[in-house]
Amino acid sequence: MKQMTLHYKPVLPKRPFPIVIMGAGGIVKDAHLPAYRQAGFPVAALMDCEAGRARALALEYKVKKVFCTVAEAVANAPKEAIFDVALPACMFAQTLRQLPDGAHVLIQKPMGETLLQAREILEICRQKNLHAAVNCQLRYAPFVVAARQIINSGAIGKLTDLEMRLTCQTPWYLFPFLYELPRVEILYHSVHYMDLIRSFLGEAAGIQALTLPHPNSPRLISARLRSLDTNQEWLVPRRNSPELTSTRSTIIMEYKSGVRATITANHNHYFGARHQESYLKWEGTKGAIWARLGLLMNYPKGVGDAFEYCVREEAANPNGKQWRSKVRGIPKHLLARWPACNGTRKAAMRPCQLPSRMSSTRWNALKPLSRQRTRRNLPANFKLK
Numbered sequence: 001m002k003q004m005t006l007h008y009k010p011v012l013p014k015r016p017f018p019i020v021i022m023g024a025g026g027i028v029k030d031a032h033l034p035a036y037r038q039a040g041f042p043v044a045a046l047m048d049c050e051a052g053r054a055r056a057l058a059l060e061y062k063v064k065k066v067f068c069t070v071a072e073a074v075a076n077a078p079k080e081a082i083f084d085v086a087l088p089a090c091m092f093a094q095t096l097r098q099l100p101d102g103a104h105v106l107i108q109k110p111m112g113e114t115l116l117q118a119r120e121i122l123e124i125c126r127q128k129n130l131h132a133a134v135n136c137q138l139r140y141a142p143f144v145v146a147a148r149q150i151i152n153s154g155a156i157g158k159l160t161d162l163e164m165r166l167t168c169q170t171p172w173y174l175f176p177f178l179y180e181l182p183r184v185e186i187l188y189h190s191v192h193y194m195d196l197i198r199s200f201l202g203e204a205a206g207i208q209a210l211t212l213p214h215p216n217s218p219r220l221i222s223a224r225l226r227s228l229d230t231n232q233e234w235l236v237p238r239r240n241s242p243e244l245t246s247t248r249s250t251i252i253m254e255y256k257s258g259v260r261a262t263i264t265a266n267h268n269h270y271f272g273a274r275h276q277e278s279y280l281k282w283e284g285t286k287g288a289i290w291a292r293l294g295l296l297m298n299y300p301k302g303v304g305d306a307f308e309y310c311v312r313e314e315a316a317n318p319n320g321k322q323w324r325s326k327v328r329g330i331p332k333h334l335l336a337r338w339p340a341c342n343g344t345r346k347a348a349m350r351p352c353q354l355p356s357r358m359s360s361t362r363w364n365a366l367k368p369l370s371r372q373r374t375r376r377n378l379p380a381n382f383k384l385k
Helices: 026-039 051-060 070-075 089-096 115-127 142-152 176-180 185-201 332-347 358-366
Strands: 019-022 043-047 065-067 082-085 104-107 131-134 159-167 206-212 222-226 233-237 248-254 260-266 277-284 287-292 306-311 323-325 382-384
Touching (some): 019 026, 019 070, 026 043, 026 051, 043 051, 043 070, 082 089, 089 104, 089 115, 142 185, 142 287, 142 306, 159 185, 185 260
Parallel strands (some): 019 082, 043 065, 082 104, 104 131
Antiparallel strands (some): 206 248, 206 382, 222 233, 248 260, 277 287, 287 306, 306 323
């Protein structure tokens, strides 16, 4: 089997646009700001109601302007700014209403925490003619781009299996706002994998899912709530706060083509790194592809990504020699760039050219989740037909 030439590096825009980030939480600190800095994209301003946190990040990443309200950030935004809205999903609607008509917006996932919120977000984007997309960006990762190239070439034959498996210890304390939510794992994590599967296989004919809490999930003593615009803060006692509502999920996506598509996520593996795993696997009639998502292991530092593929040769048994390594140990600057360059490239495109428009992939990805029937601490199985 000959080694393939794979094109997985992101295409950078010819002209970068200034970025205004709404929110200065963990995902901005660990992902967005490093990505923009390594890609050379200018961040014009940071907005967060926690002024101290925003100033600290601004100092570290040499961002010149810091604001405490959305109104201030919008009023002082440079021309042609891209608004990166990295806030809890319940704040999306009130934030989008304050953006300029026709603005370019990259919204953190999920597209709302309920179907009602998703409809409201979609309607606001339509009314204000916002060029918006939700940041379910795994489909643009370098190892996914490489896998898609191999599959489209026909090298591994007809696709028969697509599997995502995660067994790790996730530091939920980096995202304290999640503790107050009725649903966590699927909406705020596995939605990435559902969107990825849909990018390969299209809309599922049915979905079965089970999502559960874990007794060892950390608890909150109190929660601070603060208005984005009035800066008013409340301290809500939570002496008997329950654990995170869901940190383990199993999802089966049904396809009439007969492809098996599964997602298994366990964020509560507290037993060391030896048996932790985080991988995507595609299997076909002639070969297979395996990719490790290293960032999720020892998050946020990660352990490095890996990518291997095998094309079975006639009259030969697959073995280690037939598995070819490529895109192994992707440099961090490349991994960081793909969400950033995808968002910035969108600003230079007409709305009809967007690779993942708000009204298509992100909207449809949330619809099945709205059918989930929940009981306290133990959501029941749900099925969409």
